[in-house]
Amino acid sequence: MTQSVGIARAHTNIALIKYWGKRDKELFLPMNSSLSLTLDAFYTDTKVVFDTAFTEDRFILNGLEQDEKEIRKISRFLDLFREYIGEDRFAVVESLNFVPTAAGLASSASAFAALALATATALNIDLSRQALSSFARRGSGSSTRSLFGGFVEWDMGTCSEDSLARPIDEADWDIGMLVIAVDKAKKKVASREGMDLTVATSPFYQAWVETAAQDLAAIKEAIAERDFEKLGRLTEHNGMKMHATTLSANPPFTYWSAASVRAQEAVRQVREESGLAAYMTMDAGPNVKVLCRASQMEELKRELSVLLPEFQLIESLPGQGASQLTEEEWQQSHSRFQKEVGYEG
Ligand code: DP6
Numbered sequence: 001m002t003q004s005v006g007i008a009r010a011h012t013n014i015a016l017i018k019y020w021g022k023r024d025k026e027l028f029l030p031m032n033s034s035l036s037l038t039l040d041a042f043y044t045d046t047k048v049v050f051d052t053a054f055t056e057d058r059f060i061l062n063g064l065e066q067d068e069k070e071i072r073k074i075s076r077f078l079d080l081f082r083e084y085i086g087e088d089r090f091a092v093v094e095s096l097n098f099v100p101t102a103a104g105l106a107s108s109a110s111a112f113a114a115l116a117l118a119t120a121t122a123l124n125i126d127l128s129r130q131a132l133s134s135f136a137r138r139g140s141g142s143s144t145r146s147l148f149g150g151f152v153e154w155d156m157g158t159c160s161e162d163s164l165a166r167p168i169d170e171a172d173w174d175i176g177m178l179v180i181a182v183d184k185a186k187k188k189v190a191s192r193e194g195m196d197l198t199v200a201t202s203p204f205y206q207a208w209v210e211t212a213a214q215d216l217a218a219i220k221e222a223i224a225e226r227d228f229e230k231l232g233r234l235t236e237h238n239g240m241k242m243h244a245t246t247l248s249a250n251p252p253f254t255y256w257s258a259a260s261v262r263a264q265e266a267v268r269q270v271r272e273e274s275g276l277a278a279y280m281t282m283d284a285g286p287n288v289k290v291l292c293r294a295s296q297m298e299e300l301k302r303e304l305s306v307l308l309p310e311f312q313l314i315e316s317l318p319g320q321g322a323s324q325l326t327e328e329e330w331q332q333s334h335s336r337f338q339k340e341v342g343y344e345g
Contacts, residue, residue, distance in 0.1 A: 003051045004089075006121030007330045010113035010146045011319035012042040012105060014177060014289050016235040016281060017216045018242040019141050019154065020208065021199040028137045029163050031199065032212040033156040035219055036145045037291070039177055040319030044110035045333045046095040048078075048118040054090035061095050062341070077112065077139045081119045091122075096337045105179065105287070112139030113146030117322045129321070133165040142191075149320040151223055153216070169223050171318035176294035178278075178301060179314040180267075182259035183286045189253055191284035194246060201250040208245050212238065228293065232279030235291050239281035255284050259311070263288040266307040276300050 013036035021031035057075045059066040066074075074093050082088065093115065099105050116136040120127055127135070129147050133154075137144040144164060145152040150171035157163030189197075199205055215238045222230035246253050260282065267280045267290055278300055279291045292300050294317055301313050325333065 002053065003049060004122045004124070005047065005049050005327075006118040006123070007045070007047045007325040007327065008114045008117035008121060008322055009043055009045045009325055009333075010110045010117065010143075010322035011038050011040060011149070012044075012099070012107045012110040013038045013142065013145045013152065013319075014281065014283070015142065015145075016151075016231070016291070017212060017219055017238050018281075018283075020212075020242045020245065021195045021205065022141070023156075025196070027160045027163075028141050029160065030141055030154070030156045032209050033154060033216050034145070034212075035151060035153045035168065035216055036142070037151055037171060037175070037177065038146060038149045038319040038321065039316040041314060041316035042099045042105050042107070042110065043319070044095055044097050044099075044114040045325060045330065045337075046093065046111070046114040046118045047330055048091050048093050048115065048122045050087070050089040050091045050122055052089055054092065057090050058092045059095075060093070062097055062337070073139075074115070077115060078119060080135055080138055081123055081125060085123060085125055087123055091119075093118075096333055096341075098337065098341060107142070108140035109142040109146045112136050112143035113322050115139065116143070117147070117324065121324055130164045130166060131161075134161060134163060137163060147322050150318050153220070167321070168220065173226055174228075174293050174295050175318055176292050176297045177316045178290040178292055178297060178304070179316065180263045180288040180290065180304065180308065181312040181314060182263050182288065183257055189255070189284070194253065194255070194284055197253070198245045198249045202245045202248040204245050204248045208241055211241060228277055232277060232291050235281050236279040243282060255282060255286060257286040260286045260288055263308060263311065266304055269307065270300065270303045274299075274303055276303065 015034050015036045017035040019030050019034035023029050023031050059071045059074045113136045133144045133147040144154045148167040151168040153168050154165045219234045271278050277293050
């Protein structure tokens with residue numbers, strides 16, 4: 001066949017128990033298992049076309065042709081699939097990131113999950129979702145979890161084949177997440193470099209690994225019991241511990257800005273004064289994500305916007321796992337992107 005096409009959508013995810021550190025950088029094997037919530041508000045749509053007529057790989061992101069460095073990352077990822085089935089055609093990869101620019105969430109998680117599903121579809125590779133998640137992992141660790149919807153666990157595994165994701169719960173029980181977009185600037189220390197430096201230099205790192213395992217077991221209990229307070233407290237504590245390891249790295253660094261700390265204080269204040277269920281977590285950037293009750297999201301948003309009038313607050317509900325798109329849906333996706341996000345440049 002001269003041409004084969006695959007199109008897929010994957011949503012981003014926010015870790016409640018963080019992945020922080022690799023035991024094998026080449027294979028993207030993590031130091032600890034993690035657990036996330038997939039979000040419906042942020043996603044990536046990707047189309048992959050393999051053709052005998054192509055003489056090189058190309059990558060077009062949000063309408064912009066990408067440079068060699070970006071193409072190399074994509075090519076290396078496509079090679080995993082090409083090598084798996086002995087494919088030698090080049091590909092054109094086109095992606096649209098549906099992430100409000102201010103959210104600063106332009107995440108590799110949805111990107112590599114969508115690319116994994118689109119590529120497997122184009123090449124007609126019959127893999128289970130779990131096996132596909134272990135391919136996605138090789139693009140970016142957090143994308144392992146974006147193949148599935150709701151609460152998802154990424155089991156650290158013992159080797160490349162069994163370090164994969166599994167769905168834990170659909171999160172269809174009054175769960176929401178509010179993103180406080182304090183800063184849209186690109187992160188100063190990429191998560192990859194940040195976690196490597198932490199593993200290598202933080203004297204607290206071992207404690208992180210040990211307690212992350214305990215947190216994971218406890219949060220799975222909280223989910224099984226549908227105990228929101230327990231879920232929230234564990235989320236907040238685990239996130240803070242991750243950030244404590246960056247402060248103890250050498251040289252020390254932090255992803256927090258002054259605005260992040262203000263946002264954190266606002267979340268605590270609203271929780272204490274209005275009794276709303278709201279628990280925060282942060283990733284490798286300054287934005288604060290608030291785990292909340294979907295039924296209280298509007299009220300929480302109102303309260304927080306009084307304390308933080310200058311920041312955009314973006315609501316999300318739990319999202320679905322990755323799915324294939326038709327050519328017609330892809331065309332619609334382009335029109336929506338033009339209308340809602342707009343092409344860069
Ligand atoms: C803080 O998945 O971006 O968001 O595997 O090196 O691509 P690489 O890192 P990445 O790291 C995510 C770190 C985190 C926590 C998490 O999502 O679990």
